[in-house]
Every structure is written in structure tokens, then in C-alpha cells.
Amino acid sequence: MIEISNFSFQYREGATPVVQGIDLAIPDGAFVGITGAAGSGKSTLTYALNGIIPHCYPGDFYGSVVVDGLDTCDVALTDVSRLVGSVCQDVDSQFVTSVVEDEMLYGLENFGVPRDEIEGRLEQALDDMGIADLRDRTITSLSGGQKQKVAIASILALNPRVLVLDEPTAELDPASSRSVFDLLARYAREHGATVVVVEQKIALLSQYADMLVIVDEGRIRFADAPAKVLEHSGELERIGVNCPRSTTLMNRLRAEGLYQGPSVRNVREAREALEEVLA
């Protein structure tokens, strides 16, 4: 679905490339998590996926980014947007209207969704995010978490084939974060959609993602199944990515020769692995 080949980008006002030599293939229907230290180039990578780079931010673009056969440099941003739904990191500046219902309608109207489908899609997206009661509220009256849910709902209503979300749970509590990831996983499953999520919460990412991409100083350090990536917990710690404690514990036991199984992603898996070791 997405093919990134030897991609490098340097913002016009920047002195060095923010991302360089990126090669990444994301298959159709995959759930991909991208993480890395602050300033590692994660957001720039998402801008390349949704066409914002090179269409909105000028700079030196090398390589290619192809989404469903469309080279993002060769087509208009609108053509990319028909395929890719985006939720930006700063949701506050993403809103173009002042009321939740209007925000939901905005994309549906622009993309010419048939009138008889609009109400159904709107209600479905609001229900999925659990914010049906916010429909008539003004955006400014919402909390940070509620705004994030509205921003995600307004994109889900468009039924995009690719979802690119930049820290969609930054302002959500753990329970809400989990429910958002549940919803994204369900959306990907039901619609056969590809989901790319940039997130700092690596425990959450490794739980839901098929592929975990670790970005460090503009380069991809690891891109593999979460269990494979988490095997490198020591190196991840060094580049500023905190692994779940259960992962670190089991990796240490493996280094001591006390455990030979795969890396664990959470406490439940760690307990099961420990029970196995102790047995």
C-alpha cells in the first residue's frame, strides 16, 4: 500500500535533513506503529505519507513516497487526501469550524459523500468514539481529550483507506488511549484499511501494531514485528525509547541465560513467560 524509497527531506529553513535514507514498505491492511525520541523525524515521516510534504512544506525532497500507486510528488494533495486520512499532532489547529457537528460534516461535504450516507457516517463515527453527546458542543468548550476524539472521528467518518495519526492519544488517559487503539484496530480489520500511528506509548503500540518502526535521528533503526524490535531493549533505551518494564526484565533474564522465549510486550505475557521458566 505504501512504498517509501530512499526518502530524505530537508526543510527549506533547516540546515540538515530531518529524515534521510528512509526505505519502508507498508503492506495493505497493516497496523504500523512509529516511535522514536522527540525530534527524531517521526512527524516529518507522517507528513510525507499524507502528502503534506512536499505540497505544503517546501524543502529538498529526495527519493519517492508512493501510496496505492500514486507518487505523492506527482499528484495533488487532494488526490492523496482521498486515500489518506490524517490526524495531526496539534489537534487544536486542525479544527476549521466551531461546532463538533460542523467539523464532522466538513470533510464529508468536501469529498462529495452522498447526502443519504452523511448522517449515517456521522452518527457511526461519533458512536465509535463514544462522543455522540458532544455533537452540538462548541469546539472551545471541549477538553483536550475530547478534542482529540473529535479530530479522530472526523477522519474516521471519511472512511479513508489509509489512516495516518500523529500522537492521537497524547491527551488521553490510559483507558481512553486503549479504547482509541481498539477502535483503530477494529477499523483496520473491518475496512481493510492501513493504519500508521506515531506514538510515544510503545507498550500500546507493541500491543496493537503488526510492525514497529523505530526512528532515530532521521533514520529508521528498526522496522519489524514488535516482538523482534523489543529484543533490542538496550539499544532502544540508548536512543531514547523506553521499553515496557516487563520487556526489559525478560530481556535481562534472556541475557543471563534464564529465559529463551520471545520478547514480551506486557505484564500478562511476562507473567506467563515467568511461570513457564519457573515450571
Add this chain to the structure above:
Amino acid sequence: MSAFLEYVPGTSPLHRMNPVAKLAAAALFAVACFCSSNLVFLAVLLACGFALAATCGMLRPAVGLAKAVFAFSLILTLVQILTTPTGAVLVALPWGYIGTGSLLAALTTVVRLVAAAIPLFLVFYVTKMNDITNAVVKVLHVPYKYAFTFTSTIHFIPLFMNDMKGIMEAQTARGVEFDAGGIVRKVRLMVPLCVPLLVSSVRKTNSAAIAAEVRGFNLRTASSGYKEYPFAAFDVAAMAAAVALVVCAVALGIVL
């Protein structure tokens, strides 16, 4: 309480009116204010403005707005008092005098400005920006880009005011005393804050433009809007009443 010029949800008749009818009636109301210099007539219009505000629960913002317009029109009224020597002499000046007519003219100006402003501002408090945009595109056939630009500008006013408030609160936490001293000192303290406000404003508008574009802004046509905005009898009656006010104002100007 909502911010300045921010939509306040409600179900009053003004909320339910057609957005174009609201805009047209408010514009005609303002025209009526400027077509007459009869203080009594203008006072009646002012009272009507407050009554309209009361019907949609916006009396307090309307009073606040009236105070703000009054403050802004003070300079104008001062000039008028000093340069319109009419009526009985109250205070002699080297270049003329301040008379009863001067005070009456100044009062008329203040009442006129406040009366004209209230319905125009009420439109934004009782109408969603999206409805204004879509209605003027669908009914008046205004190009969407222009309508969106206008309503986005209004949409950003409360956001920027909120940003300014945030910056001022941050400065207050660092020891800047905005409350101490007079208005001149406060303005002097606020001027340097305009730079961060400008930077965040530019960033915000840029992000909003990108967000609009990735959600199909360029695909928008006049028929894209989901909602329809038919004119009801009440809308027609409101516009007719506004036209009648303009006729009255012109007639009073001719007769008196």
C-alpha cells in the same frame, strides 16, 4: 460563557432564523441607524437591539458590546463636541464653543453606533460559522473561498484572544503586573506580547489551512453543503420589518 464573537448554542427564534435572513436584517438595521439622526428613533432602535439580545439570552454580551463600542466611540464624540458649535453655549472655546447641540450630536453618534453594532454582533453569537458560510454560498452564490476566508477570520478572533490571555497569564506568573498602573502602562506591557501572539497566529492559520486542504477544501463546490437553508415566513417577516425600519428612518429624515 462563550468568548467574543463565538457561537452560543440555543433554540431561540433568532437561532432558528435563516442565516442569510439574519445577515440581511442586521445589515438593514444598521443602514436604518445611519439613515436617521433622530435621537428618539435611534433610542428606539437601540432598545430593539437589546430586546433582540434578550430574546436569545445574549443580553449580557450585548451590554458588554455596548460598553466596548461606547469606549471606542468616545474619541469620535470628543471631536464632535469640540467641533460642532450648535445650540445654546455651554462652554466657550478659543475656536468656538461647546453647545447643547454639540452634546446632542455626540449622544446621537454614540447611540447610533451602539444600536447599529448590536444586531450585527448578535448574528455571530446565534449562528454557526459553518451555517453562515454555507448559506451565503448556497443562497447568495458567494464563491466558497471568499465566504470561508471571511468566516475563518471571525472564527480565529476568539482563538487569538484566548492565546493572548494565555500569554498574559504566563507573563503574570513570571511577575509581570498587568493590573498595576494605568491603561497606558498595560498597553506598553502588552505590545511585546504581540510578537509571540503573531508567531502562534501564523502557525495556527497555516495548520488550519493544511487541515482544510487535506480534508478536500479544493473539491468544495456551491452544492457541497449538507444542510439546506430555506426561507420561512418568520425570515421574510424579519427582513420586511428591517426594510420598514429603513423606510421609517429615511422618512423621518425627510420630514424632520
